[in-house]
Amino acid sequence: MFYELSMLAVGNLGRARARLIMTSAGVLVGTTAVILLVALTFGLQRAAESGIGNSSALTEIQVYPNYSFGPSGPEQQPEEIPQLTVEAVQKFWQIPGVAAVIPMTNLQGGEIQAGRLQGYAQIIGIDPQLLPYLGVTATQGSLSLERDEVIIGAHVGDYFFDPDAAADGGDFQPTLVNLFETDFRLNLYQYGSGTPTQRRVQVDATALLAEGTSYDYAMFMALSDVLRWNEWITGTKIEPKNFRYDQVLVRATSRETTVPVSDALREMGYGAGGLGDYINQLNQFFSTMRLMLGGVGGVALLVAAFGVANTMTMAILERTKEIGLMKAIGATDRDVLTVFLIEAGLVGLAGGAAGVGLSFLLQNLINQGIASLSAQQGGSGQGGGISFLPIDTSQIGGSLFVIPPELAAFALVLATTVGLAAGLYPALRAARLPPVIALKME
Amino acid sequence: MAERRNGRPQIMIACRDLSKWFELGEQVVHALDGVSVQIPSGQFVAIMGPSGSGKSTLLYMLGGLDRPTNGDILVSEQPTSQLGGEDLAAFRSRTIGFIFQAFHLVPTLTALENVALPGIFAGMGRDEREQRAFRLLERLELADRIDHRPSQLSGGQQQRVAIARALFNDPPIIMADEPTGALDSKTGQTVMRMLRSLCTRQGKTVLVVTHDPGVASYADRVVQLRDGHIVDDRTVRVIGQPIAGQLPARAGQEHEHAE
Incomplete structure (x- = not known):
């Protein structure tokens, strides 16, 4: 029966085609406005995210002792603040959603010597087994660490200089050293009483x-090496009970678990930071933006809704006698309501479908236009920026508008719902019309 | 076909003290004022009267399209004045076939679809609907017009489509409001002969509202209304016994007037 009533409604839509087209066009404009404005926020969000870095950065959480100071001094006594102890690291492993806990300790001092040239780097001790969780890749060599082996950050070799030439007042220009293909060693110094003792440690680069x-200017060494050298440098034995790691990196299993893991760490009294949090704020910002811009589009859709309501009211006024007739031959109020609601819903659906089509068309046109514009400007060496857009279009790969399938589906449902909602009042009025009044209406 | 069907109540339509008041500003208009009437099964009744006499109001109220202000109605043993919306719709669907002066065909539907329309609301399947509609149109000599839309049909053809639609659910009662009002006199006579035949051959109870004495001459009984009251109620012919000389001129012309 629903099918038959639908066919009646479809037949009715064919009566005033011009009016149907104009009413649907209103819904089309509204739907297109909603889709494109929301698609813009998706495009901008993607651009913002791609500017942040690789996806592995999004599951990284930096854990640090939470030295938070209130306006009137420390809120907690320093000794009460949870520290990055061996025990703490074990507890971090227990948090649900944690893929790995990577504790790190820095080598205390040391310089890099390659021939006559010297350079500096943060030298970080790490458990070699945890290297795969660090979120780094090797351009040369492979990620592994044995005793007296190091992994070199991408730019460690950029700033080397000759200390003798500098002392002579000569050229202080930094020299670029390809550390992966050059023999080098580490110079460590023990500052006891009197002159410092130097120790030369020959190391091999594995990667x-x-x-x-964030490790472009750092070197990685096996944790055991760093601990051993730190004991020599400081001249004190490291007690596991008193030991504190310099930093702990917690890797979450996925982007979604990053926030719960961060929250769990904060609950344990630690500071936790990372891009995941930042991304969350970014997402929140874009959600708000989506709501606002979607609302602007929604206003257009609201105007269209009044158009649908007006059209349906007119249609019902014109067909009042027909409503009376339908009732005279056995139609219930519900049948009449159904026919007119289907009509209104179809007006919305038709406008919505056309709006989705138009949106995809415009999306492609605009994105292609931007892509070709940024290609031209990119050719002139300006990094692909377009002057009138506040974003670097080279980063968005020419996709200023992104329409996810869910958005298109949502827009269709929304347009149909708007049609139904707009048609509800006129349809109810039609359904409740006493048949004799309807039949006698002039 | 000529025998009257069994199982129908002897009194098909009855009303008692039927009143309908309209409020027009401060004035209360009595469209109907205490009308009581009983119509036996199979009777052809013409309701006559000048404009505003309440004749259409009476018809619509007996047909379940309007509600009385006061009084009781019993149609085919159903107290229609007490029925709710859905029940009343079902009553109209099964018990009454309506025919209107302006035909009231749906312009977007073909003749066949118009005739089959009551089947949709009765929840009938498509095949059964179309077969039944086709048989009815065939009987009314419109088999070659089934795919025509109302705008492609003459007035007489449209009214025959409307009659076929009224007969679709095989109701025991046919109600017609000025069925010939929009037709020329010859076509009007064809339509009236059809209604007469429905009464005589199929035993349907027929109520026709008209102000045309020529139309009323097809009836067994003529009820005259004036200012909401019955002023005359005359049975001119006993059911099953045609009065001699009443329809002599029209005999044998049936096929000539069929369009």
Whole structure:
């Protein structure tokens, strides 16, 4: 029966085609406005995210002792603040959603010597087994660490200089050293009483890291090596009970678990930071933006809704006698309501479908236009920026508008719902019309 | 076909003290004022009267399209004045076939679809609907017009489509409001002969509202209304016994007037 009533409604839509087209066009404009404005926020969000870095950065959480100071001094006594102890690291492993806990300790001092040239780097001790969780890749060599082996950050070799030439007042220009293919050693110094003792440690590079991580100017060494050298440098034995790691990196299993893991760490009294949090704020910002811009589009859709309501009211006024007739031959109020609601819903659906089509068309046109514009400007060496857009279009790969399938589906449902909602009042009025009044209406 | 069907109540339509008041500003208009009437099964009744006499109001109220202000109605043993919306719709669907002066065909539907329309609301399947509609149109000599839309049909053809639609659910009662009002006199006579035949051959109870004495001459009984009251109620012919000389001129012309 629903099918038959639907066919009646479809037949009715064919009566005033011009009016149907104009009413649907209103819904089309509204739907297109909603889709494109929301698609813009998706495009901008993607651009913002791609500017942040690789996806592995999004599951990283830096854990640190939470030295938070209130306006009137420390809120907690320093000794009460949880520290990055061996025990703490074990507890971090227990948090649900944690893929790995990577504790790190820095080598205390030391310089890099390659021939006559010297350079510096943060030298970080790490458990070699945890290297795969660090979120780094090697451009040369492979990620492994044995005793007296190091992994070199991408830019460690950029700033080397000759200390003798500098002392002579000569050229202080930094020299670029390819550490992966050069023999080098570490100079460590023990500052006891009197003159410092130097110790030369010959090391081999196993890998050169790809650039773009926070370890571009760092070197990795096996944790056991760093601990051993630190004991020599400080002249004190390291007691596991008193030991504190310099930093702990917690890797979450996925982007979604990053926030719960961060929250769990904060609950344990630690500071926790990372891009995941930042991304969350970014997402929140874009959600708000989506709501606002979607609302602007929604206003257009609201105007269209009044158009649908007006059209349905007119249609019902014109067909009042027909409503009376339908009732005279056995139609219930519900049948009449159904026919007119289907009509209104179809007006919305038709406008919505056309709006989705138009949106995809415009999306492609605009994105292609931007892509070709940024290609031209990119050719002139300006990094692909378009002057009138506040974003670097080279980063969005020419996709200023992104329409996910869910958005298109949502827009269709929304347009149909708007049609139904707009048609509800006129349809109810039609359904409740007493048949004799309807039949006698002039 | 000529025999009257069994199982129908002897009194098909009855009303008592039927009143309908309208409020027009401060004035209360009595469209109907205490009308009581009983119509036996199989009777052809013409309701006559000048404009505003309440004749259409009476018809619509007996047909379940309007509600009385006061009084009781019993149609085919159902107290329609007490029925709710859905029940009343079902009553109209099964018990009454309506025919209107302006035909009231749906312009977007073909003749066949118009005739089959009551089947949709009765929840009938498509095949059964179309077969039944086709048989009815065939009987009314419109088999070659089934795919025509109302705008492609003459007035007489449209009214025959409307009659076929009224007969679709095989109701015991046919109610017609000025069925010939929009037709020329010859076509009007064809339509009236059809209604007469439905009464005589199929035993349907027929109520026709008209102000045309020529139309009323097809009836067994003529009820005259004036200002909401019955002023005359005359049975001119006993059911099953045609009065001699009443329809002599029209005999044998049936096929000539069929369009």
